[in-house]
Amino acid sequence: xxxxxxxxxxxxxxxxGDKGHDTAGDTGDTxxxxxxxxxxxxxxxxxxxxxxSFTTASATDIEVCWTKMTEDLQCxxxxxxxxIDNIGLVRFPHLSETxxxxxxxANSLQQADISGYVEWNTNHNQTCIRLxxxxxFGTTIDITAEYTxxxxxxxxxxxxxxxxxxxxxxxxxxxxxxxSDVTRVDVGSGCxxxxxxxDIHSLTPVSAPADGPWVVxxxxxxxxxxGSPIALEDIDEVMLAFYEGKTPTELEASFLDLExxxxxxxxxxxxxxxxxxxxxATGSSGxxxxxxxxxxxxxxxxxxxxxxxxxxxxxVMESQ
Amino acid sequence: MIASGAILAALLGGCGDKGTGVSVLDTTATVSDDxxxxxxxxxxxxxxxAGYVRYRTDEGAxxxxxxxxxxxxxxxxxxxxxxxxxxxxxxxxxxxxxxxTGELLQVSTGALPSDLPGMTVEGDGATDYMLTPLIGxxxxxxxxxPQGRVVWYHEDTRGLDxxxxxxxxDGSGVIYAAASVSGDPAADSALVxxxxxxxxxxxxxxxxxxxxxxxxxxxTITAIAVEYGEGPEGEVRGDRLVDIAPDGTLTDIWTxxxxxxxxxQPGDDPELGWTWVNALDYDEAEDxxxxxxxNFSSIMKLDRATGECEWVVGDEAAxxxxxxxxxxxxxxxxxxxxxxxxxxNEGLGGTRSRVMEYDLDVDAGVATETWSYEPDxxxxxxxxxxxxxxxxxxxxxxxxxxxQIDRVTSAGVPNWTLNTELGYAFGFxxxxxxxxxxx
Numbered sequence: 001x002x003x004x005x006x007x008x009x010x011x012x013x014x015x016x017g018d019k020g021h022d023t024a025g026d027t028g029d030t031x032x033x034x035x036x037x038x039x040x041x042x043x044x045x046x047x048x049x050x051x052x053s054f055t056t057a058s059a060t061d062i063e064v065c066w067t068k069m070t071e072d073l074q075c076x077x078x079x080x081x082x083x084i085d086n087i088g089l090v091r092f093p094h095l096s097e098t099x100x101x102x103x104x105x106a107n108s109l110q111q112a113d114i115s116g117y118v119e120w121n122t123n124h125n126q127t128c129i130r131l132x133x134x135x136x137f138g139t140t141i142d143i144t145a146e147y148t149x150x151x152x153x154x155x156x157x158x159x160x161x162x163x164x165x166x167x168x169x170x171x172x173x174x175x176x177x178x179x180s181d182v183t184r185v186d187v188g189s190g191c192x193x194x195x196x197x198x199d200i201h202s203l204t205p206v207s208a209p210a211d212g213p214w215v216v217x218x219x220x221x222x223x224x225x226x227g228s229p230i231a232l233e234d235i236d237e238v239m240l241a242f243y244e245g246k247t248p249t250e251l252e253a254s255f256l257d258l259e260x261x262x263x264x265x266x267x268x269x270x271x272x273x274x275x276x277x278x279x280x281a282t283g284s285s286g287x288x289x290x291x292x293x294x295x296x297x298x299x300x301x302x303x304x305x306x307x308x309x310x311x312x313x314x315x316v317m318e319s320q
Numbered sequence: 321m322i323a324s325g326a327i328l329a330a331l332l333g334g335c336g337d338k339g340t341g342v343s344v345l346d347t348t349a350t351v352s353d354d355x356x357x358x359x360x361x362x363x364x365x366x367x368x369x370a371g372y373v374r375y376r377t378d379e380g381a382x383x384x385x386x387x388x389x390x391x392x393x394x395x396x397x398x399x400x401x402x403x404x405x406x407x408x409x410x411x412x413x414x415x416x417x418x419x420x421t422g423e424l425l426q427v428s429t430g431a432l433p434s435d436l437p438g439m440t441v442e443g444d445g446a447t448d449y450m451l452t453p454l455i456g457x458x459x460x461x462x463x464x465x466p467q468g469r470v471v472w473y474h475e476d477t478r479g480l481d482x483x484x485x486x487x488x489x490d491g492s493g494v495i496y497a498a499a500s501v502s503g504d505p506a507a508d509s510a511l512v513x514x515x516x517x518x519x520x521x522x523x524x525x526x527x528x529x530x531x532x533x534x535x536x537x538x539x540t541i542t543a544i545a546v547e548y549g550e551g552p553e554g555e556v557r558g559d560r561l562v563d564i565a566p567d568g569t570l571t572d573i574w575t576x577x578x579x580x581x582x583x584x585q586p587g588d589d590p591e592l593g594w595t596w597v598n599a600l601d602y603d604e605a606e607d608x609x610x611x612x613x614x615n616f617s618s619i620m621k622l623d624r625a626t627g628e629c630e631w632v633v634g635d636e637a638a639x640x641x642x643x644x645x646x647x648x649x650x651x652x653x654x655x656x657x658x659x660x661x662x663x664x665n666e667g668l669g670g671t672r673s674r675v676m677e678y679d680l681d682v683d684a685g686v687a688t689e690t691w692s693y694e695p696d697x698x699x700x701x702x703x704x705x706x707x708x709x710x711x712x713x714x715x716x717x718x719x720x721x722x723x724q725i726d727r728v729t730s731a732g733v734p735n736w737t738l739n740t741e742l743g744y745a746f747g748f749x750x751x752x753x754x755x756x757x758x759x
Contacts, residue, residue, distance in 0.1 A: 029567040093671055094697045109742040110440070111456075111723025115671045115700045151671070163457070233402075236434040272356065305435065305457060305743070 033217030034273055041206050041315040044226045045198040052173045054185040058176035059144045065128035066158060066187045074170035074256040075191035079129050086159045091116040093152035097173050100153055102190055107308045114266050115195035121162060137201045149176045198255040201248040205316040208291060214278035218301060233301040235312055238268040238276045240288060244295040248316050251296060332500035342369045342412045344422030349408055354518030356430030357471050359397040363410045363422055375408040389652030394754040396516045398755040399493055401469045402432045423576030432470055437744040441468030445727045449755055453482040461485035461496045466759050468738045480506055483531045483747040485656050489539055491758040499529035505546040539566040547575045551582040579629035585637045587615030599652045610655050617648045631661045633687050644689025647676050652706040652748050660687055663705035671700035675707050675717055693732050706749040718749040719738055
């Protein structure tokens with residue numbers, strides 16, 4: 001498959017968001033931190049993804065339809081016509097479907113794991129397309145040579161946005177099999193594929209002064225929420241959110257919707273560094289001016305280019 | 321870079337005039353705003369003197385080249401990892417003798433931008449710095465140290481492809497070709513010069529640039545560019561070599577039509593183009609170019625002085641036959657004496673790439689296979705790819721599209737492997753044992 005394709009398979013298979021930033025928020029590096037984060041402050045979670053697999057004919061043009069795909073991986077509503085901008089097909093030559101799922105969950109996929117990528121930019125009119133229409137930089141897929149049972153594991157990504165590999169709303173495997181005569185795949189809802197359980201009530205909350213400054217330093221964090229070594233250089237956004245009347249335990253049940261249900265939501269885009277000044281956080285309701293009582297404050301360090309949508313770090317902040 | 325740990329350790333404690341009348345004054349060390357791993361050191365001396373900077377980290381010690389002398393000085397510290405504490409000291413030199421030292425300064429490099437990819441390394445067999453374009457969500461040249469860390473980077477945002485970068489012969493920074501190889505070539509393609517501190521971009525417009533370029537001894541650059549011309553059934557896409565003189569003057573020195581006829585040698589991928597020249601090397605001793613021609617699955621020797629196409633090894637238009645397995649749609653290669661090392665993208669068929677080595681007997685008109693390497697499990701780089709043979713017999717293989725670089729022994733055993741995270745590929749790989757080129 002796929003001249004000039006795997007070149008730009010961007011790493012964000014699951015996460016949503018804009019990779020580019022016009023502003024850097026790491027000006028906190030010049031300030032003395034008064035809020036020091038440690039591993040004890042971090043949340044923990046377990047998460048698995050169970051991607052459905054469709055067995056189809058091998059070396060045969062397959063029609064892919066997503067008319068019934070009305071919810072995404074996070075069980076958010078989805079308009080299959082309007083909300084899907086790009087469909088990408090990735091081939092993993094040496095990984096099984098289970099291994100791809102495990103690697104997605106563990107954030108451990110490498111470029112060498114794939115051997116091809118083609119895509120189709122939707123026209124927002126139709127919800128069915130043949131693989132033969134997929135291409136990359138004008139190079140189409142040679143179905144008979146590139147879509148075969150010997151080729152490895154094939155995964156379709158239905159994405160919002162046009163950047164390859166970024167903003168996936170749903171995932172399915174295609175399994176070419178020479179004994180199959182299936183030539184059409186109907187992709188359904190993505191809801192239920194993610195089995196995600198977060199614990200944010202057992203962590204040690206972080207104390208923050210009621211009034212500023214709020215310069216946060218996370219250089220001492222060593223593990224992410226999975227307990228894996230954290231890649232601090234991947235952090236590209238600070239999220240600060242307030243949930244009025246909610247406890248941490250109550251928020252766990254809505255973990256995948258934390259950004260949607262926040263009473264107040266602020267963020268700081270980062271280009272690097274390990275400090276941030278929360279007085280620079282801004283949101284739709286204005287600039288962050290201080291911690292208020294009557295609910296739960298969540299501070300998170302996010303990676304928009306990681307395939308796993310979970311924040312690398314998330315904690316509860318309490319006003320002193 | 322020259323490791324000089326013992327010398328530095330002995331001298332870092334010293335400071336000031338050694339009774340020679342030279343004083344090092346006003347030393348400042350500044351981490352670049354644009355590249356967090358680059359430190360610029362400025363100082364003055366009260367009298368004319370040459371100078372350099374010694375610097376060390378927990379891992380070793382190095383020094384900058386000795387400057388040309390004067391009273392105002394500047395040096396750039398290179399090869400430093402991110403988030404690293406650095407001790408540095410200016411040394412003044414007269415008549416080849418160190419005569420004074422400045423104050424001992426401590427400074428730390430910063431963090432890498434969060435959108436650079438993570439890299440993992442296995443093994444410790446690497447020895448060189450690798451200057452290679454990153455291609456992916458971030459595109460631009462990076463320098464990777466033998467530990468697999470990015471020690472220099474520059475993001476190019478013009479939206480073109482970048483497949484080759486080199487250190488400038490005067491050691492002042494990096495130059496790369498911003499071109500378009502995927503689809504139509506770009507009229508606004510250019511060579512781009514970036515100083516070590518990343519503070520500027522200087523562009524040299526070269527329309528229709530393609531994959532590769534080389535430096536000649538006089539500073540002239542020869543680059544591959546696209547050339548359209550007549551074919552048997554209309555216009556075809558061939559190639560040319562263009563000289564870019566140090567003053568920016570462009571001169572075409574060769575086109576595909578000078579050596580080949582699209583009617584006689586049509587190539588095997590007409591939808592892509594006719595010749596599709598994709599790799600270029602220069603042999604100073606021979607004053608000759610070696611030109612990789614993808615759609616011929618051949619490599620040509622071109623005499624620079626005469627323009628003569630001396631020989632072609634490979635498949636189409638070949639004057640030197642292959643004995644053994646052929647390479648197909650190859651990219652970069654290395655010719656050293658009679659040894660021809662080739663990154664063979666598609667000779668194995670399917671989705672497997674490999675490295676081929678041949679004994680090149682030009683007089684006998686035969687290239688005999690002597691070695692090959694195919695990783696297990698297989699790796700496929702349908703475009704790009706690079707190879708280099710070390711004196712100890714190891715081979716560095718850049719599996720570009722797979723985002724993997726291996727150093728393998730002659731027995732085919734990897735002793736160093738670097739992988740990027742998903743979403744990033746490498747261009748061609750320019751190797752340096754010392755970032756201070758021209759020292």
